[in-house]
Amino acid sequence: MSFLTLENLKKSFGQTQVVHDFSLAVGKGEFVSLLGPSGCGKTTVLRMIAGFETTSAGRIRIDGQDVTALPPARRQIGMVFQAYALFPNLTAAGNVGFGLRVAGVPRRERAARVAEMLALIGLPDLGDRYPFQLSGGQQQRVALARALAPRPRVLLLDEPLSALDAKIRVSLRAEIRELQRTLGITTIFVTHDQEEALSMSDRVVVMHQGRAAQVGTPAEIYDSPANAFVAGFVGQLNRLPARVVDAGTGRVELAGHPLTLAATLPASGQVTLAARPEAFRPAPAGLPVEVETVEFLGALRRVHARLPDGSALVFDMFNSPDAPAPRMGERLTLAVDPSAWIVEAA
Amino acid sequence: MRLWSWLGFALGAVFMVLPLVGMFEFSLRARRGEYSLDAYRSVLGDPQFQATFAYSVVVAIVTIIAGVLLVVPTAYWVRLRLSRLRPVMEFVTLLPLVIPPIVIAFGYLRQFNTSSFLPLTGSARGTDFLLVMGYVTLSLPYMYRAVDTGLRTLDVATLTEASQSLGASWVTILSRVILPNLWPAVLSGAFLSFAIVIGEYVFAALLDRPAFGPYMVWVGGNRAYEPAALAVIAFGVTWACMGLLTLTGRLAAHHRAARR
Amino acid sequence: MTITAATPAPVPAPPARRLHVGGTLAAWIGVAPFIAFALLFLLLPTLTVVIGAFRAPGGGFTLEHVAGLSQPRIVSAFWISIRLSLATAALGCLIGFIVAAAVTRGGLPEGLRSGVMTFSGVAANFAGVPLAFAFIATLGRLGFMTVLLREWFGFNLYATGFNLISFWGLVLTYLYFQIPLMVLVITPALDGLKREWREAAEVLGASRLQYFRMIAMPILWPAVLGTFALLFANAFGAVATAMALTGSSLSIAPILLFAQIRGDVLQDPALGYAIAFGMIVLTAVANLISILLRGRAERWLK
Numbered sequence: 001m002s003f004l005t006l007e008n009l010k011k012s013f014g015q016t017q018v019v020h021d022f023s024l025a026v027g028k029g030e031f032v033s034l035l036g037p038s039g040c041g042k043t044t045v046l047r048m049i050a051g052f053e054t055t056s057a058g059r060i061r062i063d064g065q066d067v068t069a070l071p072p073a074r075r076q077i078g079m080v081f082q083a084y085a086l087f088p089n090l091t092a093a094g095n096v097g098f099g100l101r102v103a104g105v106p107r108r109e110r111a112a113r114v115a116e117m118l119a120l121i122g123l124p125d126l127g128d129r130y131p132f133q134l135s136g137g138q139q140q141r142v143a144l145a146r147a148l149a150p151r152p153r154v155l156l157l158d159e160p161l162s163a164l165d166a167k168i169r170v171s172l173r174a175e176i177r178e179l180q181r182t183l184g185i186t187t188i189f190v191t192h193d194q195e196e197a198l199s200m201s202d203r204v205v206v207m208h209q210g211r212a213a214q215v216g217t218p219a220e221i222y223d224s225p226a227n228a229f230v231a232g233f234v235g236q237l238n239r240l241p242a243r244v245v246d247a248g249t250g251r252v253e254l255a256g257h258p259l260t261l262a263a264t265l266p267a268s269g270q271v272t273l274a275a276r277p278e279a280f281r282p283a284p285a286g287l288p289v290e291v292e293t294v295e296f297l298g299a300l301r302r303v304h305a306r307l308p309d310g311s312a313l314v315f316d317m318f319n320s321p322d323a324p325a326p327r328m329g330e331r332l333t334l335a336v337d338p339s340a341w342i343v344e345a346a
Numbered sequence: 347m348r349l350w351s352w353l354g355f356a357l358g359a360v361f362m363v364l365p366l367v368g369m370f371e372f373s374l375r376a377r378r379g380e381y382s383l384d385a386y387r388s389v390l391g392d393p394q395f396q397a398t399f400a401y402s403v404v405v406a407i408v409t410i411i412a413g414v415l416l417v418v419p420t421a422y423w424v425r426l427r428l429s430r431l432r433p434v435m436e437f438v439t440l441l442p443l444v445i446p447p448i449v450i451a452f453g454y455l456r457q458f459n460t461s462s463f464l465p466l467t468g469s470a471r472g473t474d475f476l477l478v479m480g481y482v483t484l485s486l487p488y489m490y491r492a493v494d495t496g497l498r499t500l501d502v503a504t505l506t507e508a509s510q511s512l513g514a515s516w517v518t519i520l521s522r523v524i525l526p527n528l529w530p531a532v533l534s535g536a537f538l539s540f541a542i543v544i545g546e547y548v549f550a551a552l553l554d555r556p557a558f559g560p561y562m563v564w565v566g567g568n569r570a571y572e573p574a575a576l577a578v579i580a581f582g583v584t585w586a587c588m589g590l591l592t593l594t595g596r597l598a599a600h601h602r603a604a605r606r
Numbered sequence: 607m608t609i610t611a612a613t614p615a616p617v618p619a620p621p622a623r624r625l626h627v628g629g630t631l632a633a634w635i636g637v638a639p640f641i642a643f644a645l646l647f648l649l650l651p652t653l654t655v656v657i658g659a660f661r662a663p664g665g666g667f668t669l670e671h672v673a674g675l676s677q678p679r680i681v682s683a684f685w686i687s688i689r690l691s692l693a694t695a696a697l698g699c700l701i702g703f704i705v706a707a708a709v710t711r712g713g714l715p716e717g718l719r720s721g722v723m724t725f726s727g728v729a730a731n732f733a734g735v736p737l738a739f740a741f742i743a744t745l746g747r748l749g750f751m752t753v754l755l756r757e758w759f760g761f762n763l764y765a766t767g768f769n770l771i772s773f774w775g776l777v778l779t780y781l782y783f784q785i786p787l788m789v790l791v792i793t794p795a796l797d798g799l800k801r802e803w804r805e806a807a808e809v810l811g812a813s814r815l816q817y818f819r820m821i822a823m824p825i826l827w828p829a830v831l832g833t834f835a836l837l838f839a840n841a842f843g844a845v846a847t848a849m850a851l852t853g854s855s856l857s858i859a860p861i862l863l864f865a866q867i868r869g870d871v872l873q874d875p876a877l878g879y880a881i882a883f884g885m886i887v888l889t890a891v892a893n894l895i896s897i898l899l900r901g902r903a904e905r906w907l908k
Contacts, residue, residue, distance in 0.1 A: 050809055072808040079809045085802035089824040098820070099810035150810060351712025355722075358705040358785065362729055365737075365782060368744025368751060416643055423636035431637065438644050443836060444889050445652055446843025448860050449882045452867055453651025456658060464646075479647045486648075541731045547846035552867055559846065562735040566850050573739040580736035581728075588727040592720075 003028035003186050004049070004154055009058035011044050011210075018044050020210045022058070029184040031177065033197035036207035037233065042190045045207075046156055049188060051075050062153050078147030078185075079156040083163035085143060086131040092142045093118065093127035099150035117145040120179065137168040144176065148183065155180070155187040161196060173200055194234050198222060206230045228274075228344050235276055238313050239344075242273045250338075255307035257287050262339040274342040277302065280315035282326075283335030289313055291326045301325055305332070366581065373574035385575035394561060402550075402558035405474070406543040409481040410536045413489045416482065418532065421493045422524055425502050439490040442483050451552045454480060473553050480549040485539035492538070496531025500524070533594040541587040545580050652886065658879035671880040680862065680877075684884060687842055687859040690773065691892075694780040695837035699830060701781070702788025709789075710796045723793065726786035733783040738850035741779045745770045771852045779851060780844065784837050791836070795829035828900045835896035839889040859885055 002025035011019040019041045026032050034042035047053040049060055051072035060068045067075050086095050093114050100110045118124050121141040131139055140160055147155060157176070161169045177200045180187050191197050197204050198218040206213045206221060206229075213233075214226040225231035232239075245251040247265040251258060254273060265271065280287075289305035301317045303326060315334060317323065326332060376384035389395050424431050442450070454476055458466040466472035502524070509519045525532070547559035562580070566573045662668035675681070709719045732740075744750045747764060755761040769775055799822055807817040845860040852861075859881060866878040 050805070052805055052808075072805070073811045073813065075809070076811075077809055079806065081802045081806060085800065085806050087803060087806070087821050089821065098807070098812070102807075102810060102812040102816050102820075146806075146810070348713045351708035351714050354704045354708040354712070355714060355718070358701065358708075362725065362782070362786070364751060365740040365744045368749055369740035371750045372743030372748075416640060420637055420640040423633075427633045428637060438648070441648060441652075444839050444893050445648075446839070446845075446860060446885050446889060448843060448845050448863055448867075449655055449885055450648065450651055452863065452878060452882050453653075453655045454647075455867065457651050457654045479643075482643070483647050538731070545734050545736060547735055547849070548864070552864075559735060562739075563846075563850055566735065566739060567853075574743040577736035577739035577743070581732055581740070584731050585728050588724060588731070591727065592724050 002026055003030075003063055004188070005059075005061040006045070006049070007059040007061070009045065009048060009060070010056045011041070011048060011053060012056045017056075018210050019048070019056075022210070022212060024205060024212070024215070026186055026188065028186055031180055031187045031189065031200060031202045033189045033191060033201040033204045034207055035191055035194060035197040035204050035234070036213075037192060040207040041210035042192075042207045043158060044210075046158055046188060046190045049154070050077055050079055050156055076150075076153045077156060078150070078152035078154070080140065080143045080147050080158065080160040082159045083136070084131075084139070086134075086139055086146070088131050090130075091127060092123065092129050092131070092134065092138075095131070095142055096127075096145045096149050098146060103150060113149055117149045118142075120148075121145045122175075135168075136164050137172055140164065140172065141175070144179070148179075148185070153186070155185050157187065157189040159191055160189075162191070162193070169196075176200070198234070206233060208233075225342065231274055231342055231344075236314060237274050237276060238315075239272050239274045240307070240311055240313065242271055244268050244271055254287065255309040255311065257308075259287075259336070259341075260338055261341050261343065263341060263343045265343060272344040274344060275336060275340050277314045277316040279336055279340035280313075280334040282317065282323075282332050284333065286333040286335040288331065288333050291328055291330045291332060293328065294325050296325075369574045369577045369581070373571060373578050376571040385571040386579075388569075389565075389572050389575045389579070398556055398558045398561035401556055402544050402546075405478060405481065405555075405557065406540045408478050409485065409543050410539050412478055413482045413485055413539055414532055414536070417486070417489045417493050417535070418525065418528065419520060421490060421497055422502060422520065425494070425497050426506060435490070439486050443487050447480075447484060448548050448552075450483060451480060451549050454549075455552060467553070473555060477549055477553050477555050477557075480553070481539070481543045481546065484546070484549075485535070485542055488538040488542070489535040492531045492535035493528065496528045497524075500527055530594045530597065534591045537587040537591040537594075541584045544583055655879055655882045656886065658876065659883035661876075661879075663876070671876040672883065674877050675880050675884055679857070680859075680881065683857045683862045684859045684888070686773065686857065688888065690776060690780070690858060691838045691841040693777050694784045694841045695834050697777070698781055698784025698788050698837050699834050702785045702833075703792055703830065705785065706789045706792045706796055710793055711799075722789065726789040729786040730783050730790055733844065734846035735850040737779060737782055738847050741770060741775075741782070741851065745775070745778070771855060773856070776848060776851065776856065776858075779847060780841050784841065787837060787840065788833055791833045792826070792829060795826055799825060824903065827903045831896045831900050831903065835893045838892045842885065842889055842892075 004024075004026040006022060006024045009019055009022040010017065018039075022041070022045055024032070034045060036042045044053060048055050051067070051070060055068055058068070059066060062075065062077075086092075087098065090098065096117050097110050097114045100113060105113070114127065115124070118127050121144060123138060123141060123145075126134065126138065126142075131142075134142065143160070160176070161172055164172065173196060189197070189200065198221070201218060203215060204218055204221050205215045208229045214221060214230045216226075221230065221234055225234060231237050240254055242252045242254040242259070244265050244267070245253050245258070247267050250261040250263065250265060252261060252265065252271065252273070253259070259273075261273075287307070289307055291303055291305050293304045295302040295304070296319075299319055301319050303315050303317060305313050305315065307313055317326075319325075373385050374381040374383070376382055376388070421435075424435055455467065456462075458464055458472075458476055460468045466476045505523055505527070506519055509523050514523070545559050545562065546557070547563060549555075550557035551560045551563070562573070562576050565576060659671050660667055660669070662670070675684070705722070708714060709722050742749060745752060745763070745768075749770075752763050755763050770779075803821055803825075804817055807821055812820070843860060845864055848856065848858055848861055849864065863878060863881045863885065866881060
């Protein structure tokens with residue numbers, strides 16, 4: 001039984017349609033990310049759920065109630081904005097208590113709830129600080145507490161981490177997810193950062209040109225992208241031109257090297273083979289490459305290499321003492337799991 | 347909401363436009379029973395008008411030059427070397443908005459009278475000079491603010507370091523690097539100063555200079571329709587100044603965009 | 607008489623950079639011309655006035671001149687000036703705020719806004735003598751509106767007790783530059799209100815009014831107070847408009863001072879000093895109050 005339902009949402013600004021027929025059902029307590037490049041319509045969808053944008057067509061239901069025509073103030077939604085959306089004239093406690101104050105919650109009850117929320121976000125002693133006295137990470141945590149204090153039915157997060165430093169971003173990611181689980185609140189998270197989306201979500205909606213390109217768990221999105229856009233947008237992908245030799249047995253020729261694939265192939269002609277960097281590993285025999293540069297990424301080494309026909313290939317190697325890094329100009333042969341290849345018509 | 351906005355805007359617009367319509371209509375009434383440009387003819391043909399207007403234009407131009415020479419190097423220097431002086435500068439340059447001009451003018455009369463250490467009021471040239479200094483003071487808040495804002499967008503320190511590394515002297519840096527980049531800001535300050543100075547009354551009257559402001563008051567006391575014509579002319583001058591100001595602002599923005 | 611193109615917003619000072627331009631002394635020489643100018647043509651003249659207000663004819667200190675301000679004629683002039691400045695500053699702030707809010711936030715077309723700003727720049731500077739002429743031409747006994755109302759609507763404005771050469775006539779005239787000045791100064795502040803604040807308030811359940819009262823107004827308040835003080839000083843020091851409008855029939859403080867200086871018959875030469883001193887004190891107090899209130903309202907700002 002879904003808690004938040006979007007049915008055939010459409011949105012046009014003047015002549016341009018930015019959201020096409022977008023539907024989504026989110027279960028109670030689920031954490032769903034809308035992932036996509038800027039201009040893909042993800043923020044517009046979020047703003048329609050919040051009520052800041054009217055829908056050109058379609059319905060939005062929360063817990064069975066049709067909220068499509070309700071103003072934002074009556075939707076019982078919590079929202080965290082990209083950055084600096086705390087009220088600068090109120091203290092942290094004042095910000096957190098704002099929603100309760102406008103709802104007419106008595107002062108004592110309000111103070112208790114504010115203290116509870118501040119403790120929950122790990123800032124129990126900073127209630128008297130004004131936003132300018134807080135760091136970016138603290139501000140966003142206060143913003144989260146502010147959104148959650150009135151016990152909203154749905155939590156909307158609009159790129160809440162994008163203005164923060166890399167390190168805080170990662171730690172806050174985990175905190176948000178944990179808080180969300182604890183409270184069991186239905187959450188929609190908008191981001192352009194695939195790492196955030198994949199690491200935090202129960203499900204991810206990859207958006208492209210106002211449509212859902214794929215909806216699935218992070219693993220589904222990453223391992224079996226539904227189409228070329230998803231494959232290219234989520235994770236790094238090698239895309240190599242190949243020639244079909246025998247569609248029946250799955251034999252192709254890649255840069256003069258014969259391969260056998262598990263995927264179904266078009267009868268003949270050219271195809272594009274795609275595979276992620278981690279699908280390759282050095283082996284005594286296989287795809288011949290020449291190493292160009294090696295990037296050191298900590299636990300991994302990312303190797304940039306070339307195939308005999310000149311096309312570029314990127315693959316990852318684990319960083320371990322017994323496997324020394326390949327040197328520039330070194331020739332290697334790579335083995336690939338036949339099922340790792342994604343075949344696209346050329 | 348939008349309806350209320352339109353209503354608020356419309357009421358404001360009516361209040362602001364009516365006096366303009368009024369003065370224009372009135373200025374055309376010089377001939378009984380029909381509209382004519384007689385009032386304008388009479389004003390423009392008056393040698394007194396020509397003399398006082400020319401005098402005020404000259405004073406305004408000298409004021410602008412003096413103001414630029416005073417403010418640009420100072421604002422530049424404060425931004426570059428003496429940033430701890432900035433609160434003081436803010437304060438001093440805002441003082442002319444707080445101290446009534448008539449008080450400053452009164453101070454001048456007392457401080458620079460014929461028996462003082464600097465008897466500027468003793469000669470016509472000296473009084474002209476004093477008038478210009480008074481006007482520089484009056485326009486200081488606008489001039490300083492405009493130039494300082496301009497400097498803020500320039501990144502003075504980097505420009506200066508770059509010029510210094512190429513061996514430029516201070517005069518060269520100011521006149522060849524800073525000033526050309528600052529033109530839009532300087533011009534906007536200049537047009538504002540012009541608008542303030544051209545019809546100024548208190549300083550000119552108290553220092554007894556043959557300026558446009560006192561002339562207008564005189565006409566106001568002695569003629570019926572000419573004052574409205576003068577008001578139209580003065581409004582035109584102010585409008586031209588502000589139009590040029592907006593234009594330089596747009597050109598500067600355009601220029602900046604083009605450079606990017 | 608006064609216009610401001612931008613709010614004097616506090617700007618965070620950039621980190622100081624070390625440049626090789628000689629020692630500290632050299633640094634101060636760079637601002638020496640300005641210091642000399644400010645001393646000679648701004649600070650010393652003001653000081654002369656202040657000292658003059660307390661100097662006995664033979665030298666030495668006296669409070670006699672300042673005590674002379676208690677003459678009924680002078681007290682009433684100051685009182686009219688204060689009321690005039692308060693009324694025009696308050697109405698100017700209120701109406702200017704409404705107009706600025708309508709233009710920036712009210713969903714009016716974008717083109718209207720730049721037109722209003724340019725016009726405000728002109729109108730805020732269209733003060734002094736020509737402004738008085740414009741109002742006489744419009745609302746004087748033979749003015750455009752007066753005639754129009756009488757001939758088209760049979761309404762005799764002056765029969766209602768209205769007189770342009772009166773306190774409220776002056777208020778009306780002053781508003782012509784006070785309102786646009788407020789518009790010019792407050793618009794950048796209104797632009798500084800972030801859309802996210804309104805949206806955050808909305809989604810938390812606040813009504814428009816609650817947002818305005820609890821968020822927008824407290825944020826704008828310092829700017830409004832600062833502008834109020836500016837408008838007050840602006841009206842308090844205005845001489846030309848009032849003189850051209852009323853001759854000297856309406857006795858306000860600056861006109862009194864003007865007459866005192868001009869007349870220079872000087873039954874009491876020190877009285878001019880005292881009046882000028884009183885004017886400085888009043889505008890200073892107005893600004894001080896606004897700064898103090900602002901300090902309280904701005905405690906959430908660095």
